[in-house]
Amino acid sequence: MEARCLGIAELTQVPSVAVVIDVMRAFTVAAWAFARGAERIVLAESLEEVLALRARHPDWVAIKDGPPAPGFDTVNSPGMVRSMDLCGRTVVQKTTAGTVGALAVKEASLVLCAGFVVAEATARLLRARACDTVTFVVTGEDGRAEEDLACARYIALRATEAAGTAEGSGQAAAFLRRAAGSRAAGELATGVRKGVHPDDVALCLELDRFPFAMVADWDGARMTLRPVSP
Template sequence: VDLGGRTVVQKTTAGTVGALAVKEASLVLCASFVVAEATARLLRTNKSDSVTFVVTGEDGQADEDLACAQYIARRATEAGTDAAEFLRRAGESRAAAELTEGVRQGVHPDDVALCLELDRFPFAMVATLEDSLMVLRAAAVSSLTDEASI
């Protein structure tokens, strides 16, 4: 579906609630494997003193969310981190099994595979308050060639 020129409102079970819970933070990023490198790059270039990852699924215990957060955290400090183990954990998580088995409603057969497409998009997702709404916008992150020193 071409969504050009339209406003899209997305509601997730846990992600939206998590973003709203930290809306007062100086920088709020919503992340997944599909934007992992851009998110890690933004964290590297932002040089924050501390970063807090808010895992929202399963009351903060969702292994796919933990795996993604741990991968991005590692990529933010170690540019050569391999994603294989983190992707494996996410793909074998309870949520992935439920999606694959059709336990959850409103899923597409390719949902798990699409969620695990590492770095499909070259932008980070920055959430900001605009009036009374939390708005998520793509933030282009320039490709840094001198990251080998990280």
């Protein structure tokens, strides 16, 4: 498998297969939302779109980056989402980097959204689909976020190995250390970023917490994320 890592601004053409990485915190949050029972996640282009959808669908759950705000049910924090009952609910999510990256590759034939919590399932799906060329969209810090680069390279490594190998946890240690030392991890730990739970960094660095991958589909109007068993 040929893998390349690009920032959002570096996407000059539509990739065939894209894996959009946002470890801290959009796609860790998305994975927790599915674990808490969410049926689907709509990835919105703007906060205004989130509020408009929430007004039309009062039972939908609205999530945003930053501090709490009127009209939103919670913020982009896995530590907060993990305590919510989302059984059968639709979630609408808008973040600074992750949702932007997914929408940037909406016309790709296959779009996966990932973080460390779904790394092995994502790699297994790439192996199952026999993907020859994969573009990893590194959403944080204009494509330079250490945690996203580490996750992308770890998934790429696992995707090229034979299914069923048991070396993932040992291989992951260096990648997780790199992510733990990232700027994003420091900002979350020290409260620079708003809307943070004390457990957020640890939750973002949990390897393979969930057994599903997350596939995003564009229907011409909305980008919708769903869990898929590889």
